[in-house]
Amino acid sequence: MISRPDEVASPTVRPRLLVAARVVPAPGEPAIAPGAVLVDGPTIAAVGPPDALAAARPDAERVDLAGATLVPGLVNVHVHLAFEPERDPVTPPPERPTPDLAAAVARNALRLLDEGVTTARDLGDRDGVVAAWRASGAPGPRVLTSRTPLTSPGGHCWFLGGEVRGDVRDAVRHRADQGADWIKVMAGGGMLTPSSPRPWESQFDDAALAALLAAAREVGLPVAAHAHGTATMAACARAGVDTIEHGGWLAGPGPSPGAAPATDPRPEVADAIAASGAVLVPTRARGWRTWPPEADRDGLLARLAWNASRGIRMVVGTDAGAGPGVFDDVVDTLTLYRAAGFPDAAVLAMATTEAAAVLGLADRIGRLAPGYAADVLAVDGDPTRDVEALRRLRLVVAAGRAHLPRA
Ligand SMILES: [Zn+2]
Missing domain, CATH: 2.30.40.10 (Urease, subunit C, domain 1)
Structure with a gap:
């Protein structure tokens, strides 16, 4: 594949x-x-x-x-090759023409190679531009693609075209027919879509997630779930997803506008995630050294260390292309884990051997x-x-x- x-x-x-x-x-x-x-x-x-x-x-x-x-070579398990927030601050504008997105994929693929990333998993594009780039044989890393993420009507990143309006199982089978390597589901709300549920809220109930997982298993595809909130992360563990993306333990709005959202890392949820085998892909890192106090860097570092102490496996993904993620920051993300107390060799494993295993390419x-x-x-x-x-x-x-x- x-x-x-x-x-x-x-x-x-x-x-x-x-x-x-x-x-x-x-x-x-x-x-x-x-x-x-x-x-x-x-x-x-x-x-x-x-x-x-x-x-x-x-x-x-x-x-x-x-x-x-x-x-x-490094493995980055969470990228969006079609998007370039540094060119287009409003990310990603739904009206952007498909050929522009295709050109971005080719450019960003080379930027991944520039930073030593030889394998990447793309977790959301539009119009199949990543798969088309891959089929062209153009130079770049090895890329797995989820194609367009499945989302609720009007939900996070609905403008990419992945709203599930009928049976979620049909949506999964459609992605499989399109040649997707992973199923990506926006299990919770997100930062980029003001109209969607809030980042700490869920977009699918347990029954829908269970049906999605069953359909994915039928077609032999793993599932990556976008989940910022503690409640959504818990639902993802119950459903049995393969990777939880972001996983920030969010619980509600921050104390003031501009402040980081409130967090609620719950031991029983962490234990459920660890027991389920789901792997966490924290993606919040860019420029972490110079964050203002209200961005809660110390809290993030503490939660990353705590995740590991509860037995949650984590691998490196940067969300390059979406939000604040760019295509030259993979080392920045690696240093974040080191600041959280992980030995350098362990950090490198999170971007090589461990990430390869998560992608089924060990x-x-x-x-x-x-x-x-x-x-x-x-x-x-x-x-x-x-x-x-x-x-x-x-x-x-x-x-x-x-x-x-x-x-
Ligand atoms: Zn993403």
Whole structure:
């Protein structure tokens, strides 16, 4: 379902041996120093000491990356490639012509590569522009798409065209027929749609969510649920969704206009989420270092740490394209988790191995190993000790294709 033209090996391209100071096969695993990765077409053929790999494959073209660390390409599990809030502050204007959205997808796909993201999950576009981009074989990361999110009539992001006016099961089957990789449901209200329920309110009752999940399981698709509110998060855990997006534990309006909404992180809901296996994708991060006091940064950091302490799995998604999310902030999001007390290697895992598992791709991406996709970053420094090193990308290889990030 995610095959791309560039994943077909070309016999005319010589294998390349990427040689670096160290190779981190996966965050938390011992590094190979010095190390090398042999890239053959779209796939990794071998990982190991440079001399041994060079001797085994003398035909390989050697690429010297002195001083660099090789790590797996990053995975961003929540993006909106079709939207560009920095170009269009009113996000996303429903009247924007489809060709504009398609052009944005192509631009943003390259921006993801620039920041080392070699796999992304798009959780909402319009008119199938992401799927069309993918089918074109244009350069960019591997992308999974939910197409247009399902929402209630007049609900969050209704203007994208995903209002469910009949049987929710038919809406799910329609997305499956369109080739969606995930079902995205706006289980709660959102910030971007003033007319919709408030962010802490739910848009679907338990019966509707259960029917949606049953239909998704029938067509073999996982479900991502937009849920800001504690009550909505609880409903998502009861329904058995696969990922809860945002998950901010919101409970009501803030104490004053402009202040962050009130939060209510409930232990019993956290335990239900952990027990259900649903993975949380907190997306609120951009520019967190310079937030004003009323934005409640300390509260956010405390809740992220608390989520983990209750056993909730979390992976990295930035909501790039929607609201305040932009396409050059993935490291900003990683540093937020570090500020919340997560070790650097654990943070890197949330954007590689852990995220790959959430996407059902644990046997193909998120790790440097033979048979895995050749998604490789060469970084100055060691991101398992300092994730900020990911700002110093020297080379991005995506499915075997080399991409030099723009400075
Ligand atoms: Zn989103």
